[in-house]
Amino acid sequence: MIYAGYSDWYIAKRLGYSSLKELHRMYGHVFTQMQAEADT
Numbered sequence: 001m002i003y004a005g006y007s008d009w010y011i012a013k014r015l016g017y018s019s020l021k022e023l024h025r026m027y028g029h030v031f032t033q034m035q036a037e038a039d040t
Helices: 008-015 020-039
Strands: none
Touching: none
């Protein structure tokens, strides 16, 4: 999935997360909202 033009890998690496599952558990709802706004 792409969030506001950034890949999961990029976001995870940028924030220092080694696991995308960890990233999604912590911030999934935020990214979902961002994506929804970007799609409108």
